[in-house]
Amino acid sequence: xxxxxxxxxxxxxxxxxxxxxxxxxxxxxxxxxxxxxxxxxxxxxxxxxxxxxxxxxxxxxxxxxxxxxxxxxxxxxxxxxxxxxxxxxxxxxxxxxxxxxxxxxxxxxxxxxxxxxxxxxxxxxxxxxxxxxxxxxxxxxxxxxxxxxxxxxxxxxxxxxxxxxxxxxxxxxxxxxxxxxxxxxxxxxxxxxxxxxxxxxxxxxxxxxxxxxxxxxxxxxxxxxxxxxxxxxxxxxxxxxxxxxxxxxxxxxxxxxxxxxxxxxxxxxxxxxxxxxxxxxxxxxxxxx
Amino acid sequence: xxxxxxxxxxxxxxxxxxxxxxxxxxxxxxxxxxxxxxxxxxxxxxxxxxxxxxxxxxxxxxxxxxxxxxxxxxxxxxxxxxxxxxxxxxxxxxxxxxxxxxxxxxxxxxxxxxxxxxxxxxxxxxxxxxxxxxxxxxxxxxxxxxxxxxxxxxxxxxxxxxxxxxxxxxxxxxxxxxxxxxxxxxxxxxxxxxxxxxxxxxxxxxxxxxxxxxxxxxxxxxxxxxxxxxxxxxxxxxxxxxxxxxxxxxxxxxxxxxxxxxxxxxxxxxxxxxxxxxxxxxxxxxxxxx
Ligand code: SF4
Ligand code: SF4
Numbered sequence: 001x002x003x004x005x006x007x008x009x010x011x012x013x014x015x016x017x018x019x020x021x022x023x024x025x026x027x028x029x030x031x032x033x034x035x036x037x038x039x040x041x042x043x044x045x046x047x048x049x050x051x052x053x054x055x056x057x058x059x060x061x062x063x064x065x066x067x068x069x070x071x072x073x074x075x076x077x078x079x080x081x082x083x084x085x086x087x088x089x090x091x092x093x094x095x096x097x098x099x100x101x102x103x104x105x106x107x108x109x110x111x112x113x114x115x116x117x118x119x120x121x122x123x124x125x126x127x128x129x130x131x132x133x134x135x136x137x138x139x140x141x142x143x144x145x146x147x148x149x150x151x152x153x154x155x156x157x158x159x160x161x162x163x164x165x166x167x168x169x170x171x172x173x174x175x176x177x178x179x180x181x182x183x184x185x186x187x188x189x190x191x192x193x194x195x196x197x198x199x200x201x202x203x204x205x206x207x208x209x210x211x212x213x214x215x216x217x218x219x220x221x222x223x224x225x226x227x228x229x230x231x232x233x234x235x236x237x238x239x240x241x242x243x244x245x246x247x248x249x250x251x252x253x254x255x256x257x258x259x260x261x262x263x264x265x266x267x268x269x270x271x272x273x274x275x276x277x278x279x280x281x282x283x284x285x286x287x288x289x
Numbered sequence: 290x291x292x293x294x295x296x297x298x299x300x301x302x303x304x305x306x307x308x309x310x311x312x313x314x315x316x317x318x319x320x321x322x323x324x325x326x327x328x329x330x331x332x333x334x335x336x337x338x339x340x341x342x343x344x345x346x347x348x349x350x351x352x353x354x355x356x357x358x359x360x361x362x363x364x365x366x367x368x369x370x371x372x373x374x375x376x377x378x379x380x381x382x383x384x385x386x387x388x389x390x391x392x393x394x395x396x397x398x399x400x401x402x403x404x405x406x407x408x409x410x411x412x413x414x415x416x417x418x419x420x421x422x423x424x425x426x427x428x429x430x431x432x433x434x435x436x437x438x439x440x441x442x443x444x445x446x447x448x449x450x451x452x453x454x455x456x457x458x459x460x461x462x463x464x465x466x467x468x469x470x471x472x473x474x475x476x477x478x479x480x481x482x483x484x485x486x487x488x489x490x491x492x493x494x495x496x497x498x499x500x501x502x503x504x505x506x507x508x509x510x511x512x513x514x515x516x517x518x519x520x521x522x523x524x525x526x527x528x529x530x531x532x533x534x535x536x537x538x539x540x541x542x543x544x545x546x547x548x549x550x551x552x553x554x555x556x557x558x559x560x561x562x563x564x565x566x567x568x569x570x571x572x573x574x575x576x577x578x579x
Pocket of ligand 2: 098350366367368369370371372377381382383384385386387388389
């Protein structure tokens with residue numbers, strides 16, 4: 001079973017939930033897909049055993065063959081190639097690596113070379129199989145790194161995917177294909193606003209979802225009202241606790257500091273499994289032209 | 290014209306709360322919400338929309354079924370595995386258009402794709418430009434750039450000398466779009482291990498793009514030792530820590546009431562934010578580029 005953890009907005013405790021859910025299970029694989037700011041390793045302190053460089057193919061032009069016809073410029077949807085007079089300029093950070101230019105080039109002057117966008121590290125944290133991706137600084141292309149990272153999903157394990165905040169392409173890339181999405185929110189106006197966006201996203205992907213309300217005793221009750229009208233199951237509520245915040249600040253997982261919570265996370269997993277099964281048949285098909 | 294971007298490395302550090310307080314404190318400015326994926330600033334500033342416009346962020350292919358021979362070439366060439374059984378998964382599709390170029394019968398066409406909306410609004414603290422990116426849409430960087438451009442036009446038009454930008458979380462394309470070319474970046478962080486980690490990364494991005502930065506530590510009393518680590522780190526890098534805000538439930542209360550903190554309360558947190566704003570204003574005036 002693949003469970004993704006998302007939140008709409010950052011700082012709601014998504015990583016805390018993902019890490020501790022993984023820690024409460026016997027056979028988990030934890031996969032940090034928040035490649036811009038991966039934080040799970042700070043808590044799980046994994047032994048890294050393998051590091052893989054991830055690149056995307058970008059064009060390189062053979063000057064001796066190029067006729068400066070501009071065909072490559074015409075096909076590139078991302079303005080990653082410019083021809084000025086007798087010169088071809090390539091902007092690698094705009095390139096999506098689609099290969100259109102090399103495909104179309106009438107004289108075969110374009111070759112593709114790998115450009116590194118980040119790395120993937122794999123390892124072990126106790127019983128947990130650990131994977132995370134780290135995007136290079138100044139690099140805008142998170143989705144291809146996430147896509148590659150997800151090839152390391154181990155289907156024999158319960159996979160916990162930690163996604164980045166928001167509802168844009170990197171999050172979608174992370175959440176896509178999971179069997180269940182657990183949304184983490186705080187009961188504040190910001191939390192509710194972002195939760196609504198996240199719910200819209202997960203529903204668009206046709207994935208069953210449930211909610212965990214963190215710091216459930218701050219803010220107001222609007223999140224509960226919303227869940228009732230939208231029929232979203234609330235699977236766990238965690239009240240604000242300074243001890244949790246302090247343990248978090250020191251990089252200590254909640255379950256280590258307050259082990260009495262282990263059972264709650266195991267029950268959470270049980271609820272997720274149940275919900276996932278119940279909604280299996282409701283999943284929609286979102287393919288279209 | 291000066292531009293200030295408030296960023297955070299990770300989300301939920303109180304960036305928008307601080308930005309909203311600046312909106313209330315600043316004079317003669319335009320606000321821009323650069324967090325187009327999960328915009329929150331409008332919850333506090335309650336903008337009156339004067340003008341809304343569509344945002345076309347990219348192009349997407351469409352298939353003319355009558356012309357399609359079902360040869361499968363589009364499927365073969367697509368590197369993003371977006372075409373299965375002659376249907377396209379819009380989420381996998383990068384919109385590269387290779388399928389269109391490869392299709393021998395010309396059955397595929399590229400068309401503009403509606404990716405979101407942007408707005409020009411009035412608020413009780415002056416004009417504001419904000420946006421709403423469609424769910425799962427790409428090109429948030431482009432939309433951030435557009436929001437900034439519009440804010441600039443308004444500022445020029447109405448003789449405003451400052452643009453305050455609420456930045457997106459992370460270090461990816463929208464963040465880059467939100468901070469390139471601004472006068473100053475304020476990075477808001479929390480004294481947690483992950484907060485420090487993310488702060489380092491986002492300060493690297495600012496440095497990479499040559500933008501001077503200042504730092505604000507929110508909830509500084511959650512872990513005083515880490516707060517000191519952040520101070521040391523910043524001192525090492527010659528970055529000023531302009532404010533340290535203790536944890537206070539008043540921040541959430543102000544948010545629930547949809548007020549900027551400095552409007553809602555005049556306690557210690559409000560005082561600290563006011564002082565911090567004075568320092569930032571001074572730094573903005575202080576012969577920086579822009
Ligand atoms: S590979 Fe695609 S995105 Fe990259 S330069 Fe070529 S056409 Fe443009
Ligand atoms: S536009 Fe590119 S990514 Fe989208 S279906 Fe066509 S070939 Fe695939």
